[in-house]
Amino acid sequence: MSRTFQVVLKKVVDDSYAIEIGELLFDSLIADLQQGLVPNVSKYAIITDSTVEPLYGRPLLERLRQNGFAAELFSFPAGEASKTRETKALLEDQLLNRAYGRDSCIIAIGGGAVTDLAGFLAGTFGRGVPSLNYATTLLAAADASVGGKTGVNTPVATNLIGLFHQPRKVYIDLAAWRTLPAREFRSGLAETIRHACLGDADFFSYLEENMGKVISDRGQLVLDAGVCEHIALANCRIKYEVVEQDERESNLRQILNLGHTAGRALEALSGYRLLHGEAVAIGLVVQAKLGVKRGYMSEDQAERLIALLKKAGLPTEIPASISNRQLVDKMYTDKKVRSGRIRFVFQDGIGAMKCFADGSYSIPVEEADILAALEEMPRM
Template sequence: MFERLTLNLRRVLDESYDILIGYNLLERIPLDLKENPIGDKYAIITDSSIRRLYGEKLLNRFLEEGVSACLIDFPQGEESKNLGTVEYLVTRLLENGFNRKSAIIALGGGVVGDVSGFTASIFMRGIPYIQVPTTLTAQVDSSIGGKTAVDTREGKNIVGSFHQPRRVYIDPSLLKTLPRREFISGLAEVIKYGIICDRDLFNYLEENVERIKRLDENALLHIIRRSCMIKKSIVEEDPIEENKRAILNYGHTPAHALERLSGYKCLHGEAVSVGMRISGWVAVRKGFWSIDEWERQNRLLASFELPLKMGFNIEELIKAMYYDKKVEGGSLMFVLPRKIGEMALINGKYKIPVSEEELRVFLAELS
């Protein structure tokens, strides 16, 4: 015999937030937070490179506005995306007197956003944070949606949480100091949006390759705004990835494995580009997608100087994929295109199982 007590916690949390997009927005952030505060003080968390470019300038603007803030940085690169960095940040926050009413500002690319967001999610059981993305990848993708994580030796994003930012400031002018390789890498995520749900965006990219590559302001603003609208819409519909949000992972099942095998020497978007070629071929071979559209995708990737191939051992790649979170029932789960602008569904689900035997054959055909 036992007695059952039910603790009822049926409630709807409002985690809505604004995404502000505009040129030269960075310098206006302190005044906006003074007029519309999120915390009693702010920790600007960034990496060693962004600290020099923008971190100290932003801190000075906070001080000019009379808003309490400090600047904390850690070494640049994927190697810093680990629990050791999180522990370091927690220590620095405590040293600076931060509490549950304080807030974090993530100033940087995807690594800074992930590490800062995860730290915010666990510091004193969770404090607010703000995203200020400085790379194209972060501006169009990782700064929106609340996914935070760090890597372990076993794989990418193994330890993490869902913790939505309280505000996102996207300033395309920050891309002017971004290394060209990183800018090109970020375009893979924009192309991904065109494939998964926006044929018009895909067409726009095809028609404006040179304008985008030379950082034309209007073209950049258009693709950033459109990408953010797509990401916003998908996250609103499926905030914790129960079904549709999975389409944002197009190309990512092989991409995360490729990143791991490269020792994180390849950039995320470069791995996603190769991953989309692989995933697209899986879609072709399983009868979901036409080979003509797969080739069209690959031509667009190549036109932006994104890689289509990386040297890898098939068995090592398959093994590395199993370390990712996209494994269910012993099968690797892929999201696969049905046509440009639409993803395939099986029984109402976007995640489609691909057996190890199938994948081995498909990868051999691409090698």
């Protein structure tokens, strides 16, 4: 005879946090810590990469120490190729060797790879410690600032290992955008265009009209202050409107994967020579081509999307080194795959997403249909 004991663990959790958008926000971060934003913390670990370390990591370390905070800096080689379980383990060992424990706070300062990796580390270290995100790139501002999704890449697929861990606050430093190489900035524009495609037709039109105010036809950064602020706010708003309704990606939040089914596969197959946003841009074109064939968007709408991506200086063609067969095979590692079938989320025109008869926002697509669409795409 057996007996059962029921463990009841119902609770209400408030994971709300603020996103501050502005220029040179170190003073604001310091003031927040002084005012108790993250209570019961005795040590701060700044996690960054080798590119951001001299520009922002070390200056923030000095500011924290000057204001009486115990802090140290931990850095890893820049690039998506470093966003791995191995890098996370190395950082964890470094923290443990420096006697960091559950009374610590992680400050992630950098782009999307940094916030993804550091957020994952914060969510598991000591079974979870608080973290702050200080976004220095448009990509981080667009993709990693809202939602709490963290993760690392593996040889098989990108971002399949991770967890949800909400930061206590996010700082988006628009001044840091001026330090970015144009290619890195364009990568962030891909995620911005994706947000417009999935959630705001007016914002899509705004980008069509104002793209030249952030990057010139020759690929030089212009970065009009008002347009940059509008882009940052719109990115946060659109993503928030989705995450608020589906924090754990049970259905609706899948729409944020627009462009990522093919995009993540391309990114991995390129050996990360394609930046994340560059791969997503091509992925947006793949779903648009499929969407036109299925009647979800018109040819004119697809051409508007392609034209805007090109105006941002982003690629819209598949690299010649990657075969269609390789690309389809790699798509099977996407998080949306169910029962061995590749699934896509699709635009419903521009500014909205297709919801299907069963209430789902993703739908299985046959290999033959994907291959047919890929055959129509030019190569670079």
